[in-house]
Amino acid sequence: MTEGPDRARAYRVLAMNTLAFTVCFAAWTMNGVLVTFLVERGVYPWNRAQVGWLIGAPVLTGAVLRLPLGVLTDRYGGRTVFTLLMLAAALPMYLVSRADSFPEFVLLGLGFGLSGASFAVGVAYTSVWFPARLQGTVLGVFGMGNLGAGLTLLGAPLLLGILTDGGTNLEGWRNLPRVYAAALAATAVLFWLLTCTRKAAGGQGLVQRLAPLRYVRVWRFGLYYFFVFGGFVALSQWLVPYYVNVYSLSVTSAGLMAALFSLPAGVIRAVGGWASDRWGARAVLYLAFGAGTVVLVLLFPPRMEILAPGQGVMADRGGVVTSVTEHAIVVGRDRYVLAPGTRGDATKVRFGIHAPADTEGFRVWPDAVFSQVPVVRAGDVVQKGQLLARGETRIYFQANRWIFTGLVYLLGLLMGIGSAAVYKQIPTYYPESVGAVGGLVGVIGALGGFLGPVVFGYLLQATGVWTTAWMFLALTAVTCLVWMHLTIRRMMRARAPVLVRQVEQVPAR
16 A cells, blocks of 8 residues: 555545445344334234344345355455445335335345345455555454444334334334435445545456365354354344343333444454454454353353252151141141241242333342242141152342343454454455455355344244353354364464474473
8 A cells, every 4th residue: 555645545445435334234234123123013923933034134145145246346346346235235125114024024135135245345345455464454444334233223223213203103114224225325325426446456267266265264264254243243133132022121222232232343343453463363263262152151041030849848757737837837746847938029930021120139149049838738647758848949040131231242342353353364365365255254154144043033932042042152152263273283283393292292200
């Protein structure tokens, strides 16, 4: 990158790429809020699996088209491809306002999902303006367009409230996709006017551009991105119904809470890119996968109340039961004192709209209450060793909303820096095929955003446990961590076998 006008154009292109990606990302994740609103208000009777498909449909298109659009950007330039992409996505986005059935919503979601392919376009278009030493930083800045998800989570519920007159005119929801369509079209015009054309060097043909895709390394990068970016996209939309169902929040409040996950993850990508330039992408990915696994494991325990058998009371000798109260049982001359516990309000199920979390106080650890409940009545004849009162242990775990949100916030930060680290590696290894390689990596990553809500929905439907989503993501993170570590060890053994032996050698005693 040279000084003067060329440098100014480069930074202007970076700014416009980031703005366009932000708008596209906001449009791409709209269904997470809109579908939850329509189901919660009873406009459409979709089940959990259908909600997962509706949330995932736009993500699928954005995933599949990243590779071809990345190749087209290498060949024709980002200015043309990005502008046409936004205009093409605006039409189905507008038509969502006229949809009235599940198949229509799915098909139109696939249509405006084209906006999700903007990432591959922006990566290829940004990389041709900057030298390799700055790639991590500038691609991290561009990746801040992930903020679009947070803007949707914050703004769309508030906008729905305004457009529907506070829920009194539910048909007003149809104006929301029209607003997004107008934003896409306006951004396309602005983008064309303020950017200029530059293509990737080399003049390679399609076969040459796709050649790196035969390397396992590219697919490994894709798996990394499946977790750090795909997981981010999936959770950006899944957290809204999660908060609504688990913590009984309104869609607006759920959007605000989910934004605490999305907004920092977008901003931190710039930091992740800078850290990758300074300390290396692998070190950053070790942090993202390792710490991410720990956070996900902490999210495993669901909000729950468990009733388990406890220690009961048995008769020491036979006789006639003469008295039964909640405090004691008398058999002949023997009096058996019962553990009273605190049955009633203190141990009832506290979930759902009848007992919102705000009324429970702030609980960090599980509460356990033990009680003994009589199973005999006065006048009964009992034998030695017969059960007089059964034991009950009630364990209640609040899964405190603020602790949960703090953990999710930390997970978002780790996913953000991990996303930047993955894309730092692409121009380093494949400088002549950033569009093609970045497109494939983006495809696999975005498929995570598509499969996430679908898998989450089926896991929830099969188990009835919302936290199965965290278990699925933890399994993915561990797979990434193990594969990366084994690859690094294999590379170390190949390039520095003597050093590896010295490190691993057990000292003589």
